[in-house]
Every structure is written in C-alpha cells, then in structure tokens.
Amino acid sequence: AQSVTQLGSHVSVSEGALVLLRCNYSSSVPPYLFWYVQYPNQGLQLLLKYTTGATLVKGINGFEAEFKKSETSFHLTKPSAHMSDAAEYFCAVSDPDFGNEKLTFGTGTRLTIIP
Amino acid sequence: ETGVTQTPRHLVMGMTNKKSLKCEQHLGHNAMYWYKQSAKKPLELMFVYNFKEQTENNSVPSRFSPECPNSSHLFLHLHTLQPEDSALYLCASSQGPYGGGVADTQYFGPGTRLTVL
Numbered sequence: 001a002q003s004v005t006q007l008g009s010h011v012s013v014s015e016g017a018l019v020l021l022r023c024n025y026s027s028s029v030p031p032y033l034f035w036y037v038q039y040p041n042q043g044l045q046l047l048l049k050y051t052t053g054a055t056l057v058k059g060i061n062g063f064e065a066e067f068k069k070s071e072t073s074f075h076l077t078k079p080s081a082h083m084s085d086a087a088e089y090f091c092a093v094s095d096p097d098f099g100n101e102k103l104t105f106g107t108g109t110r111l112t113i114i115p
Numbered sequence: 116e117t118g119v120t121q122t123p124r125h126l127v128m129g130m131t132n133k134k135s136l137k138c139e140q141h142l143g144h145n146a147m148y149w150y151k152q153s154a155k156k157p158l159e160l161m162f163v164y165n166f167k168e169q170t171e172n173n174s175v176p177s178r179f180s181p182e183c184p185n186s187s188h189l190f191l192h193l194h195t196l197q198p199e200d201s202a203l204y205l206c207a208s209s210q211g212p213y214g215g216g217v218a219d220t221q222y223f224g225p226g227t228r229l230t231v232l
Contacts, residue, residue, distance in 0.1 A: 004157070036223075043119070043205055043223030044158075090158070102171065103221065105158040 002027045002093050006106035014114045019063075019078040021109050023091030026072065032094040033074040034103065035065055039087045047089075050074065061085070086113045117141055119224035121206050127230045128196065136191040136227045138206030145211035147189040148221065149181060152203040164189060165211050196231045203228050 007022040025031060032051050036044040048059025055067040061084075065076045074091060088108045095102040119140045128134050140147065149161040163171035164183040178200075180192040189206055207221040 041225065043225045045223070046220055049220065102160060102163075107155065107157050
C-alpha cells in the first residue's frame with residue numbers, strides 16, 4: 001500500500017518569501033506524484049505532476065517540485081509567495097497496481113500568506 | 116458550462132431523508148470518481164466508473180449508492196445517512212485507462228457540502 005505524509009498541516013510565510021511545502025511518500029514501486037491546490041469553496045486543481053524523466057517539474061502559478069527518490073520526497077516550492085497563493089495544498093501518489101485511477105492523498109497543508 | 120460541475124453546492128438533510136448528488140463533466144472524459152473530503156483527513160476515494168462501469172468500490176457503506184447512466188453524468192444517491200457522513204463530496208473525471216496514458220490527470224468539481232442532522 002502507498003502512503004503520503006505532508007509535514008505541517010499549517011504553514012505561514014510572508015508575502016515575497018520562499019514557499020516550501022513538504023511531501024514524503026512510501027511506495028514499493030516508482031510512483032507518479034502530484035500536487036493539487038484547493039482554493040476556498042472550490043474543488044482541487046492540478047498544480048503539477050511527475051511521471052518520468054526530469055526530476056524537477058514546473059507547474060502553474062510559478063510552483064515547482066523536485067522528485068528525490070533517495071529521500072522519497074516531492075516537496076513543493078515557489079521562490080516568492082503571493083497573497084493569491086493562500087489555499088490548501090495536497091500531495092498525492094498514484095497506485096501503479098491500480099493504474100492511475102487510484103490516487104492516495106496526504107492530509108493537506110494550509111498555506112497562509114502574511115502581508 | 117465547462118469542466119466538472121456539481122449540484123447542489125450545499126445540502127442539509129436529516130438521517131431519514133433520501134437525496135441525490137449530481138455531477139456532470141463537459142470534458143469528454145470516460146472515467147468518473149466520487150471522493151469524500153472530511154476535516155483533518157485525507158481525501159477518500161469512494162467509487163470509480165470507467166465507461167459507465169463501476170471499477171472501484173472502496174468499501175463504501177451501502178447507504179451511499181452511485182449511478183453512472185453515461186460517461187458524462189454521475190450521481191450519488193444518499194439514504195439513512197449518519198452525522199459522521201457530513202463532509203465535502205467531490206466528483207472528478209479523467210480520460211480514463213485507455214486514453215489517459217501516463218499519469219492520467221483527474222479534474223475535480225467544486226464539491227457538495229453535505230450536512231447530516
């Protein structure tokens with residue numbers, strides 16, 4: 001079985017500061033990894049995904065994540081936070097045994113931006 | 116309408132009521148999903164449909180009954196729910212196993228906020 005751990009249920013950063021949201025996974029086989037964002041009263045929106053190839057993945061809104069197999073991590077970063085980044089962020093891993101239908105999500109990290 | 120829509124957005128029901136949640140996708144996808152999002156818990160996959168056939172039932176209680184009449188519509192019929200069933204119910208769609216390829220992306224609707232009294 002796969003699992004995802006997001007360290008820190010709440011993260012606060014100042015506007016303009018670096019955003020770092022942590023995600024670690026466990027998987028017996030190389031997984032596909034995803035970051036989703038959920039704005040208030042909205043569904044989840046895909047930020048970026050890693051499948052194969054380049055381990056540094058760039059997504060929308062200036063976010064990027066790096067797959068580090070040795071650390072089983074897929075941390076999300078953004079160099080300079082913007083007020084509009086305030087939202088909840090979910091890391092997810094797909095289960096290869098079930099194709100890509102079965103996503104296992106972390107518990108989410110709520111990002112607050114301090115003016 | 117674009118993307119994935121869900122109605123109603125909010126629903127309050129008693130434990131003896133019967134209600135239905137509706138999801139519609141306008142993306143030409145072949146796979147549809149129901150998720151449950153509770154506070155402080157990871158999203159829980161409930162059901163998966165591919166080409167209108169149910170391919171996943173993640174040990175969901177029978178008081179939740181899904182229906183997928185075609186690839187664009189998905190319903191979740193609710194009856195005799197419990198207060199602990201109060202949550203945000205999210206619908207998603209994707210191209211599916213035969214068209215999605217590597218890491219088929221799921222697109223989510225805005226959810227239905229369900230409160231069971």
